[in-house]
Amino acid sequence: MSDYNLSFLPQSLGKYLTPYVPFALGGLSGCTSTLIIQPVDMIKVRIQVLASTQNRNLSPFTVFSNILKNEGFLSFYKGLDAACVRQLLYTTTRLGLFRTTSDYLKKRNNTNSIPFYQKCLLSLFCGGVGAVVGNPADLALVRMQSDLSLPAEHRKNYTGLFNTIYKIVRDEGLFNLWKGSFPTVVRAMSLNLGMLSSFDQTKEFLAKYLKEGTLPHVCLSSAVAGFFAVTLSLPFDFVKTCIQKESQKGTAYSGIFDCIVKNYKQGGVPRFYSSYATYYVRVAPHAMLTLILMDTFTRLLKRRDTTQEKRA
Numbered sequence: 001m002s003d004y005n006l007s008f009l010p011q012s013l014g015k016y017l018t019p020y021v022p023f024a025l026g027g028l029s030g031c032t033s034t035l036i037i038q039p040v041d042m043i044k045v046r047i048q049v050l051a052s053t054q055n056r057n058l059s060p061f062t063v064f065s066n067i068l069k070n071e072g073f074l075s076f077y078k079g080l081d082a083a084c085v086r087q088l089l090y091t092t093t094r095l096g097l098f099r100t101t102s103d104y105l106k107k108r109n110n111t112n113s114i115p116f117y118q119k120c121l122l123s124l125f126c127g128g129v130g131a132v133v134g135n136p137a138d139l140a141l142v143r144m145q146s147d148l149s150l151p152a153e154h155r156k157n158y159t160g161l162f163n164t165i166y167k168i169v170r171d172e173g174l175f176n177l178w179k180g181s182f183p184t185v186v187r188a189m190s191l192n193l194g195m196l197s198s199f200d201q202t203k204e205f206l207a208k209y210l211k212e213g214t215l216p217h218v219c220l221s222s223a224v225a226g227f228f229a230v231t232l233s234l235p236f237d238f239v240k241t242c243i244q245k246e247s248q249k250g251t252a253y254s255g256i257f258d259c260i261v262k263n264y265k266q267g268g269v270p271r272f273y274s275s276y277a278t279y280y281v282r283v284a285p286h287a288m289l290t291l292i293l294m295d296t297f298t299r300l301l302k303r304r305d306t307t308q309e310k311r312a
Contacts, residue, residue, distance in 0.1 A: 004301040019100070021301060026095025029293035030087035033286045038083055039076035040282040042067070045145040047275040048241045060278045071148060079144035082137050082161040090134030094188070095294060098126040098196050113204055119197035127192025131185040136177040138184060140164040146245040183243060183256055187236035194228030195287050213299060222291040226284030234279050235272040238263070 004021045006014035034041075046063050050056045058066075067075055101122055105114045131138075144158045158164040168176055202221040203212070210217040242252075242259050253259040263271050 006301070020096075022099040022103075022298075023092050023096030025294055025297045025301075026099070027088045027092035029095065029290045029297065030091030031084050032293055033289035034083050034087050035080075036289065037282055037286040038080055040278065040285075041083070042076050042078065042145050044275050044278040044282045045142060045241060046149055047278055048238055049146045049149050049245055051271070051274045057274055060275075060281075075148065078148070079141045079161075082141035082144060082164065085161060086134045086137035086141055089137055090130045090188070091290065092130075093133045094126045094130030094192055095196075095290070097129060098122055098192070099294075099298070101126070102200070113200070116197065116201055119200055120193055123192040123196040124189045126196070127188040127190075128185045130192075131188035132178075132181065135181045135184050136165060137161065139168065139177060139179060142241055142245055143168070146241075179243065183236050183240040187233050187240050190236055191229045191233035191283070191287075194230070194232040195225045195291070198228045199225035199291050213295075218292050218295050219288070222288035223284070225291060226280075226287040229287045230276075230280045230283045233283070234276060237279065238272045238274070 004018055006018060006021070009017065043060050043063050046067065047058060047060065050058055050063075102114055102119070105118060106112060140158075140161050143156070143164050144161075147155050147158055156164075156167055158167065165177065172179070199221050202224045203217065206217055206220055210220070239256060239259050242263065243256065253262065267274070
């Protein structure tokens with residue numbers, strides 16, 4: 001029997017679409033969250049770019065004021081098309097794959113949960129796969145967001161997602177769409193590890209004290225997941241942003257480890273957490289919203305197991 005109630009669709013179509021439901025819900029949840037969080041993401045990228053190129057550590061409020069004054073309100077949504085495409089590729093893959101695989105393991109083991117180590121392994125794997133799939137859009141997003149912070153003579157003046165991808169392929173080659181993919185993959189794996197494994201584990205723990213599926217239960221679980229996602233992934237996000245913002249000409253780093261070493265010499269470990277507050281405000285709420293929406297959408301479509309209800 002299907003896990004999702006698609007009775008509003010013709011039976012044959014519902015049966016065909018059922019395996020893809022977790023992926024669709026993942027993409028929908030990610031895109032909805034991105035529409036809300038995009039301005040904060042723009043500020044986060046600007047802070048990281050200014051820290052790595054001009055050795056300037058500006059506060060989020062200063063960067064917000066400068067963007068609003070010099071570029072206008074709509075600049076906070078520059079790269080929104082790339083951000084949404086990234087969510088459709090990255091979040092659809094990682095959340096859909098995680099939920100599908102974990103549901104399969106639960107069924108196979110005839111249990112309502114899977115061991116924590118399996119959640120961790122699944123989180124790492126799904127995050128890595130999602131990052132590889134979504135890296136071209138992620139690179140385009142970073143390039144668009146950082147372009148206006150460069151001197152006028154070095155700007156590419158990107159006009160949108162496809163224009164950005166076209167210029168990257170034309171000037172740097174096709175495979176440069178995966179430039180910085182290693183730190184992107186590691187960042188996604190660490191973020192997923194903190195986000196998905198801790199969310200499910202915390203939900204199971206809090207279910208002893210709070211009614212499962214209620215707003216306090218889901219919100220507290222997502223808050224814990226957001227904290228771990230931020231703390232584990234920020235250093236990798238910093239390195240990823242530094243590498244991806246570069247063009248092939250005049251590159252400041254010869255590779256990932258060169259980027260790590262140079263930034264460490266300039267500011268030590270705290271440098272990699274230079275945008276912690278902004279990153280937290282951007283990633284934690286995004287993670288929370290995505291998880292809450294995913295959980296809500298899933299509960300709306302999940303079938304109630306009438307057999308278990310009768311036994312109870």
